Amino acid sequence: MPVTRSVGALAVCVLMSPSAALAAGPTKEACVAANEAAQDLRQAGKLREAREKLLVCVSEACPGPVREDCAQRLNDVNTAMPTLVFEVKDPSGNDVSAARVAMDGQPLVDRVTGSAVSIDPGEHRFAFDDANGRSHAEQTVVVREGDHDRHVRVVLRAASTEPSMGAASVPTEGPQPETPASTNVGSTQRLLGLVLGGAGVAGLAVGGIFGLVSKSTYDHALQTDCRGNTNGCSTQGAQEGQTAHSQAMVSTVGFIAGGVLLAAGAVLYFTAPSGDSVAVAPAIGSDGAGLALRGLW
Numbered sequence: 001m002p003v004t005r006s007v008g009a010l011a012v013c014v015l016m017s018p019s020a021a022l023a024a025g026p027t028k029e030a031c032v033a034a035n036e037a038a039q040d041l042r043q044a045g046k047l048r049e050a051r052e053k054l055l056v057c058v059s060e061a062c063p064g065p066v067r068e069d070c071a072q073r074l075n076d077v078n079t080a081m082p083t084l085v086f087e088v089k090d091p092s093g094n095d096v097s098a099a100r101v102a103m104d105g106q107p108l109v110d111r112v113t114g115s116a117v118s119i120d121p122g123e124h125r126f127a128f129d130d131a132n133g134r135s136h137a138e139q140t141v142v143v144r145e146g147d148h149d150r151h152v153r154v155v156l157r158a159a160s161t162e163p164s165m166g167a168a169s170v171p172t173e174g175p176q177p178e179t180p181a182s183t184n185v186g187s188t189q190r191l192l193g194l195v196l197g198g199a200g201v202a203g204l205a206v207g208g209i210f211g212l213v214s215k216s217t218y219d220h221a222l223q224t225d226c227r228g229n230t231n232g233c234s235t236q237g238a239q240e241g242q243t244a245h246s247q248a249m250v251s252t253v254g255f256i257a258g259g260v261l262l263a264a265g266a267v268l269y270f271t272a273p274s275g276d277s278v279a280v281a282p283a284i285g286s287d288g289a290g291l292a293l294r295g296l297w
Contacts, residue, residue: 025061032057035070042073047081047120047145082147083116088128089155090135096156098131121145128154135159186273193269196261203258207251214247 026034034056041050054077057070086109088099101108101117103124109117121143128137135156143150221240226233233241 025059026056027061028063028066030056031059031062031066031070035066035073038070038073038077042077045121047077048118051077051081051118080121080145082119082121082143082145083149084119084141084143085114085116085149085151086112086126086128087114087151087153088112088137089153091155091157096130096135099156100129100131102127102129116149119143121147126152126154128156130156133159189272190269193265193267193272195265196268197265200258200260200262200265203254203261205254205258207254207256207258210247210251210254214244214251217247218244 034053038050038053038057041047041053051074054070054074058067058074060067062070086099086101088096088101090096097112097114099112100110101112103119103126105125105127108126123140123142125138125140128139129135136159137154137156139152139154141152217240221233221237221244224237226237226241
């Protein structure tokens, strides 16, 4: 009976050993599929998932060529895999180990232990919270391949007092001083008025100059080429008469445009918000036009 029992037990072990060996490692097909998937993931920059696949096909159960190929790829992924070391502190500068870290909205680690954490390369948004969820911090980090043991330092702040981006300030009671924006509006309008006024003065000056030139041209043609009679002008006299007429037209346009620009500049300047001690007003006389500047210095 003891011999029979021993033989039976040995037979059971022999029958079960192929199944146990089969369950101990992946199949050949699984090894090949893991190797191919790891290559696609590596090209996509998903190094953590690629490493998980390579850990499958480096198993002793995989064929030798596949296992060697996966081992070489695993070494390349481990070299390129970035790692971060999180340093979380409270406002007093004390380390906070009981802090949760999320990456891109997904949980990453439940507790900061000071160990390096493997991260896929790229830009990631990290969120940090204490165990009670009352303190919070966020930080965006661009992680690069081969960037090993990079330290990321954050300080937790009370979530209820953390200022929100773009929040408007609450105005205080009582009269408010004039804002720089309103002051700038008045200054800009006055400056534009001065520019238009200056352009108007230039227009009046052009009109005056061309008026004088037109009169001079006409007088020269009348006295020299026409001999005082407009009906007896030579060809040269007729041409000078046309030139004088064109110059007179330019003079007229200059006077009209200058007057309009000067008036517009005066309106803009004097309708701007006051506050300056300098006053500018147009001045037109028999001998020309200009701007009168009055003020206190």
